[in-house]
Amino acid sequence: MPFMHEDIKNLKENNKQTNNQQIDNEKIKTNLIKEVNNKEDKKIDTITTAKTPYTETQPNIESEKKEEQITNESSIKPQEEFKKIEEPFEPIFSWQASEYSYHEKGFLWYFIIVVIAILSVAAAVYFKQWLLIAVIIMFVIVFIQYAKRKPKLREYAISEKGLKIDDEIYLFKQMRSFWFTSGHEGMILNLQPLKKISIFISAPLGDIKVEDIRAIIGKYLPEQKKLKA
Numbered sequence: 001m002p003f004m005h006e007d008i009k010n011l012k013e014n015n016k017q018t019n020n021q022q023i024d025n026e027k028i029k030t031n032l033i034k035e036v037n038n039k040e041d042k043k044i045d046t047i048t049t050a051k052t053p054y055t056e057t058q059p060n061i062e063s064e065k066k067e068e069q070i071t072n073e074s075s076i077k078p079q080e081e082f083k084k085i086e087e088p089f090e091p092i093f094s095w096q097a098s099e100y101s102y103h104e105k106g107f108l109w110y111f112i113i114v115v116i117a118i119l120s121v122a123a124a125v126y127f128k129q130w131l132l133i134a135v136i137i138m139f140v141i142v143f144i145q146y147a148k149r150k151p152k153l154r155e156y157a158i159s160e161k162g163l164k165i166d167d168e169i170y171l172f173k174q175m176r177s178f179w180f181t182s183g184h185e186g187m188i189l190n191l192q193p194l195k196k197i198s199i200f201i202s203a204p205l206g207d208i209k210v211e212d213i214r215a216i217i218g219k220y221l222p223e224q225k226k227l228k229a
Contacts, residue, residue, distance in 0.1 A: 089169055091157035092216060097204040098151040101184040105147055113140065156203050158216060163191060163203060170201055172220040179224040180210055189213055191221075 117140040124132040157164040162171035176192045187210050191201040205213060214223065 089157070089159055089161065089164055091159050091164065093208050093212065094155070094157040095206045095208055096153055096155060097206040098185065099154050099204075100151050101204075102151050103184070109147075110144070113144065156206075158213060160216065160219075163189070163201070165201075165203060172217065175221055177224050178217050178221050180214075189217075192224075 117136060120136045121133050124130075124136065155164075155166050162169055162174075164170075170191060170193075174194055176194050178189065178191050181188045181190060183204060185204060186207075187205045189203045189205055191203075193200070217223075
C-alpha cells in the first residue's frame, strides 16, 4: 500500500509539471505572436511615412511644370508665333520689291551732316559736356553707315489666307485691319496685328494694283479709311 500511495504522488507531480510546461509554452507562443504583430505594425508605419512625402510633393511638381509651361508660352515673341504657323500657301499674286525706299545721297547731303556734327561738338566743348561729344560722334557714324546701306530685294506673295514675306507667313486671322500708304517707289500695304504690342507689317506693292490687293484682303479684314490712299 505505501508503494501505491507514492506512485499516486509521483503521477500527480508529473501531471503538475506537464501542466506547468504547457502553460509556459502557451505564454511563449503568445509573446512571440505579440512581437511579430509589433514588428508588422512598425513596418506599416515606416511604409506610410515613406509614402507621405511623395503624395505631398507630387502636386508641387505638377504645379511647377504648369508654371514653366505658362512662362515659356508667354515669352514667345510675335515674330516667332508667325514662324511656327505651317499651313498650305497658294499665292494669287507674287512680286519682288525693295524692303524700303532708298535714295542715293550726294556730296551735299554728307557735307550738311558733317557741318551739323561739328557745330554740335563745338557747343558740347563750350559747355564742357564731354560725354555728349562721344554720343554725337557715335550717332553721326551710325547714321551715315545706315544711310549708305542699300535695301534688300525681298519676295512678296499674297493669297486668300495671308501675306508672305520671304519665308514668313502672316495670316489674315492674326490681323486687326489693313491700310495703304504712298511711298517714293509706289504704294505700300500695311497690316496691323491683333496684339497691340506688335508693330505693323509693311509690304511695298511694286507693280501690283491696290484694287487687286484690296479685293482679296477686304473679304477678311476691315480697311482703315482714314489712312486709305
